[in-house]
Amino acid sequence: METVGEATPRVAVVVFVVKGNSVLLGKRRSSIGNSTFALPGGHLEFGESFEGCAAREVMEETGLEIEKMKLLTVTNNVFKEAPKPSHYVTVFMRATLVDPNQDPENMEPEKCEGWDWYDWLNLPTPLLTSLLKD
Template sequence: MENNGEPNTPLPPPRVAVVIFILKNRSILLGRRRSTVGDATFALPGGHLEFGESFEECAAREVKEETGLELGRNKIEYLTVTNNVFLEQPKKCHYVTVFMRVVLDVEEEHVVKNMEPDKCYGWDWYAWENLPNPLFWPLEKMLKGGFDPFAI
């Protein structure tokens, strides 16, 4: 693949990201990104898969690092995977994104904190029928295609 006329600038290799739909009633947890890719868009918690990690371990670790939530007793499930190439961003990148899901017990209290204010403006619960804009591009693309994490 050419690098859009930028000679001798190698494109970065694809990376694997694991993100998670955290569901509570008919709401999902979203944070507003502080990043060179998708800055100020609303996205799911998640991050890079580390060597030797399972998808479930990565999802639980990233959620704890980003929100302070412990997902240990909750069942984390695989949903789907997408292939996302970001050519229009200031920093070109390619991510294979693994989408996971966890359904929280509505009887338990779940206190969400912004553990990484340098990477996120803050976390909040949003009704599935009334999601904020703009959504992070891979998430928006999935939802426009009819994906519903509650229906699976």
């Protein structure tokens, strides 16, 4: 097995926030997937549930309150080409808005260019690699 320095796998929780036929995506500003479109989400904290992490990260990044969270799948993603190689076990959740009239805000402009709703049949490109089929 190949290792990269002292790199340790981390757990990320990302959320498909859905509204009708649309999903919320933001354009990343980070070392992993810079300028790609991705779901809101972030690192799982010690002792935190997947649902708790999903709700916290979506609120921190977009200002949106979510509910009806459901575990969808888990992926194993190794980013060898990133400026800082990393390994993420990514937990994918699905959720809906508590109030469907809420609009996303860009709460972390240093990490994201902005959030918007995209129709499932017309997703922006490029998508973050972990969102693409193998």
